[in-house]
Amino acid sequence: MADLTTNFAGIRCPNPFWLASGPPTNCGDQVMRAFDAGWGGAVWKTIGEPIVNVSSRYSSVDWNGQRMMGLNNIELISDRPIETNLREIAEVKKRYPKHAVIASLMVDSKRDVWHDIVKRSEDAGADGLELNFGCPHGMSERGMGSAVGQVPEYSCMITEWVKEVARTPVLIKLTPNITDIRTVARAARRGGADALSAINTINSITGIDLDTFTPRPYVGGSSSHGGYCGPAVKPIALHLVQQIASDTEVGIPISGIGGIAGWREAAEFMLLGCGTVQVCTAAMHYGYRIVEDMIDGLSNWMDEKGFRTLDDFRGLSVPKVTEWKHLDLNYKIVARIDRDTCIGCDLCYIACWDGAHQCIHIDGHSRPESLEAASHARLTVTPIAKLDALQAANGKKTPPERIPKVDEAECVGCNLCWLVCPVANCITMEQVDTGRPAQSWEQRCQQH
Amino acid sequence: MSSAALHVERNLEQFPDLHPAFDSQAALAEANRCLFCFDAPCMGACPTHIDVPRFIKKIASGNLRGSAVTILDANILGLSCSRVCPVDVLCEGACVMHRYNKLPIEIGRLQRFAMDTFYAKGAHLPPVAQTGSQRIACVGGGPASLSCAAELRRRGVAVTVFDNRPLPGGLNTYGVAEYKLRPADSLREVAMVRSLGVEFRQAEVGGATPLDELEGEYAFLFLGMGLGAMERMGIPGEQALGVIDALRFIERYKTLPDFSVGKTVVVIGGGNTAIDAANAARRLGAQDVHLFYRRTETEMPAFSFEYDRSKVEGVQFHWLAQPVAILEQEGRAAAVKFVRTALGQPDASGRRKAEPVPESEFEFPCDLVIPALGQSRLTSLLESTRGVELKGGSIVVDRATGRTANPRYYGGGDCVNGGREVVDAVADGKRAALAMVAQLQVNHG
Ligand SMILES: Cc1cc2nc3c(=O)[nH]c(=O)nc-3n(C[C@H](O)[C@H](O)[C@H](O)COP(=O)(O)OP(=O)(O)OC[C@H]3O[C@@H](n4cnc5c(N)ncnc54)[C@H](O)[C@@H]3O)c2cc1C
Ligand SMILES: Cc1cc2nc3c(=O)[nH]c(=O)nc-3n(C[C@H](O)[C@H](O)[C@H](O)COP(=O)(O)O)c2cc1C
Ligand code: SF4
Ligand code: SF4
Ligand code: SF4
DSSP: OOBOOEEETTEEESSSEEEOSSGGGSSHHHHHHHHHHTOSEEEOSOBSSOOOOOSOOEEEEEETTEEEEEEEEOOOSOOSOHHHHHHHHHHHHHHOTTSEEEEEEOOOSOHHHHHHHHHHHHHHTOSEEEEEOOOOSSGGGGTOTHHHHTOHHHHHHHHHHHHHHOOSOEEEEOOSOSSOHHHHHHHHHHHTOSEEEEOOOEEEOOOBOTTTOOBSSOBTTBOOOEEEESGGGHHHHHHHHHHHHTOTTTOSOEEEESSOOSHHHHHHHHHTTEEEEEESHHHHHHOGGGHHHHHHHHHHHHHHHTOOBGGGTTTTTGGGOOOGGGSBTTOEEEEEEOTTTOOOOOHHHHHHHHHSOSOEEBTTBSSHHHHHHHHHHOOOOOOOTTSHHHHHHHHHSOOGGGSOEEOTTTOOOOOHHHHHOOSTTTEEEEEEOOSSOOOBHHHHHHHO | OOTTOOOHHHHHHHSOOSSOOOOHHHHHHHHHHOOOOTTOHHHHHSTTOOOHHHHHHHHHHTOHHHHHHHHHHHOTTHHHHHHHSOGGGTHHHHOGGGGTTSSOOOHHHHHHHHHHHHHHTTOOOOOOOOOSSOEEEEESOSHHHHHHHHHHHHTTOEEEEEESSSSSSTHHHHTSOTTTOOHHHHHHHHHHHHHTTOEEEEOOBTTTBOHHHHHHHOSEEEEOOOOOSBOOOOOTTTTSBTBOOHHHHHHHHHHSTTOOOOSEEEEEOOSHHHHHHHHHHHHTTOSEEEEEESSOTTTOOSOHHHHHHHHHHTOEEEESEEEEEEEEETTEEEEEEEEEEEEEEEOTTSSEEEEEOTTOOEEEEOSEEEEOOOBOOOHHHHHTSTTOOEETTEEOOOTTTOBOSSTTEEEOSHHHHSSOOHHHHHHHHHHHHHHHHHHHHHHTO
16 A cells, blocks of 8 residues: 655655645634545645735636636635634644644735744644745735745745744745746745745636626626636646756755646646645635545555655656757657547547648548538438438448548648547557657757 | 417427427537537538537537527528437437447537527527519428528528418428427427518419419429328228328317317327327327337338337337228227238338238227328329429429429429428428529529
């Protein structure tokens, strides 16, 4: 059985699955229920001078009938008094000593104010501190959140102030709303940070109501840009994590955040070097219970791959990301269609014609227009009763004339068709021997 | 509409929809399931070639008017077709989903959703101004003529539809099973065609309105008069009270109040009409409905899904029996006398012939007898149409244009194809309209 116990920058917990700072970690009762459900740690909803929120606060992007592919919020930090939050942290720690409770903090950019909140959080029993330099809306207008996280010098300075008094590990939560995330990651490191959390939400406007012409979320006739998260942001988060993980000047543990909803995403972040992962949107969408499959799925996958501990696979994928100029120009794949499983939707055909290199063909037709014209001109009648049995059988077997063929000599191996094919393993990308040794762009330039 | 009062309320209870309507949430979920195939096989399998993935994706995008207009552009009777089409052997039968995750996209119900939404909003298609002075006449007011007339009118041609019934719509109004399509919906489509500028006249063509007269007034004549009355059985007692052929029976229950069927009903025949009549008899309160067919389940011409449906309705099937007489009591049918049959060699249709077994007669008591032996051909009118070629009682046309041997006459629907489906009639009417428009342009440069 895989061992999921975690030691992240000195913070110990039963597993690497943490709830990210947000609505699911708003109060002690919630965090305790989350620990009962199986979460290994929780980053408390950001604590600071209580704010007032607006309604509504969220909007989302639905896609193809699926709800909340991306979530956007204009919520600020905790609206509860600092004392209440700290009292509840103390209570949770007393009852759940083995679980990680991280205090997320955001206060005015003044040294004594930061000193004060750090001491009080640690006195309450927090296992670590996460400095919220990431919140992209509202708080940044008041000189906090991403207003700090976008300026490496401020990030370094505040990290230093905190480290002057902190006894527990200090995590800096990074904003993605910056040209090069590594500049702030390095600054945090210079300031003495023990670890990084990435990413916070991405600036966004999710959509506009086509009746009121007002973007969502709608607040009394106006809206404001918000922070985007959920499944849609995972690729962006993975890239930013990879940037930090592979930067030699950073070199501190990373807690991965952004679009994680299951064990697969968690494994991906860990393969890119993360020590823990944090989840917000998925827990808001489905509740704490999702952690059960995260634990179960990750353990089963680790068993299958022969990984005993998280350290056994952490960072394995980091060296596999390289610059484009190092890729092998002589590696070649082409698309192949399995005629037995093809259902004849012809989506690969039109994708290659309109979106790629015009090398998938249908017998008897030189281009898509002629195929469409032939179908339009075809005379179709309802099959006479009793032939319907025959027709139903047809439905089960793909008519051969609908199965496209790839011209392998012309295929450039972009694999668009493979991406659009709805049938698993129907199109495969097969390697073909080019007869040339591996050669990168960089090598080719050097030769000339 | 008043004289042929339509008893919609009664019928709604007794004939709930075969395939209930989607609500918008369900329609959206189903629409999103469609793969948006290129050169989609569902579209190819639809006789009117409705661009199925296009109208489905418009449902998904929330462009419901665009969805309905996509349907109507290809098939002006998109509403009735969405309800009466045998989708299992048409679009849905061809859906690639059969080979993917097995359940085809519910194209018919999605089409109905788009059309219901369109009509519920009281929406219209924009009228098209008349161009040119030539007029075209459509004989018969069923699906074939409605489609032909609408297509012509949408291309600027003036057109008049002549139908001999109080209400137009043909079998869509008077024949199709109530749980599929209600007369009121058929009439909504007629109103839509009328709103395009098509003129409707109630008249018996060939009778009070002779063809010569029409020929003088109209550039082309489209023949869409469907099939005639049901074939007779030709056995003693057929005229008795309590014997009513399936078409008249269906028309009556759809248009008359308190139509009663008695306790035991015998239906004779093995086609879709026999099945519709048998189902209707059950819904109208008959305790026992017995369908007798002279061959077996295997040879029965009805669609297999219609047969399955009928078993669910509780219709009892009897194979290998052929009626020889209706036995009367006090002038009313009291029983049917059958003879058993055995299957012999295949006949011209390729089905094995039913041959009577000597001395195997038996009597079957009942309150109502509904023969459903298929419709006759309307040969009398056709014989007077000079130069229009007939074969086996059907009009012979060039399939792609609907043109008959007489270049002034075109034809489509049941009177051409011998009796298929509504959607085939619509496709025929559309093709003929396009051909006539092209011919008008040739004639007038
Ligand atoms: C009982 C029954 C159930 C059916 N169920 C289905 C079903 O579920 N799904 C399906 O797709 N199809 C079904 N059909 C078939 C479908 O109804 C026909 O294929 C379709 O209606 C044919 O259209 P049409 O315009 O050719 O003819 P019709 O619908 O028959 O219309 C012809 C019209 O012309 C009129 N007419 C005839 N002669 C003259 C004349 N001399 N002058 C003026 N008017 C005239 C007739 O009165 C009629 O109104 C069913 C048919 C029957 C009989
Ligand atoms: C409604 C909402 C409120 C949030 N509040 C905070 C916060 O107070 N402090 C903070 O550091 N991050 C906050 N976040 C950001 C999350 O902690 C997390 O970084 C982000 O949502 C990405 O993770 P996800 O894709 O799992 O949601 C909030 C997110 C949401 C959706
Ligand atoms: S890999 Fe690209 S170029 Fe090759 S067949 Fe597929 S879509 Fe066309
Ligand atoms: S996309 Fe896949 S299933 Fe569809 S036609 Fe191409 S190979 Fe066949
Ligand atoms: S065949 Fe099925 S999946 Fe493909 S476009 Fe038609 S309805 Fe959609």
